[in-house]
Amino acid sequence: MAETRTRLRRLLAEKLDDCRESDVEQRLEELASVTDATFDDDPVRPVFAALGNRTRYRLARTLAVTDDELCVCELEPVVDVSESAVSHALSDLVDAGLATRRKAGNWRYYDATPLAKSLFETAEREVSERE
Structure with missing residues (x-):
């Protein structure tokens, strides 16, 4: 953590032309609040x-x-x-909102959700634009 603080102090000094310990503390608090809000119950x-x-x-x-x-x-x-590993993996995808499940007699059918389709389409588009 000490090395991180040192590097952060150097970054802030470059951006602000001066860096005090309070600047480092303020930036660490800002970053902590962003990450807490982002990752708690994400x-x-x-x-x-x-x-x-x-x-x-x-x-x-x-x-x-x-x-x-x-x-x-x-x-x-x-x-x-x-087959059991496939079924378990598909259940995980359903739980994550990436697949839907429909039972018809003895058969279970799966399909991608709009979220899954959108994630893959977006990733494909972004990757192809980079190339």
Whole structure:
């Protein structure tokens, strides 16, 4: 933390042409209030946490680029894990708001939510614009 404070002091001194300890403290308080407000009960975190796993990411991506609902048996070969692992990953995606689930008899069908489609479309657009 001491090194961080030293670097912060140098940054503030460059920006303000002078830096006092009170400037450092004020900036640390500003940053703490922003992060506390952003990360306490963060509703966005579960979305990105769900996408942080390779299996869940591949399932969400597959659902987002297909036009129809898909059954677990159709998604299993996409990720090459057991049916129970696919079902568990899909439940996590549903809980995160990235997929919907519909039961029809013995079959469960999944589809991407507008949120999932929008996330992938936005990411694709931004990445293609950078290239």
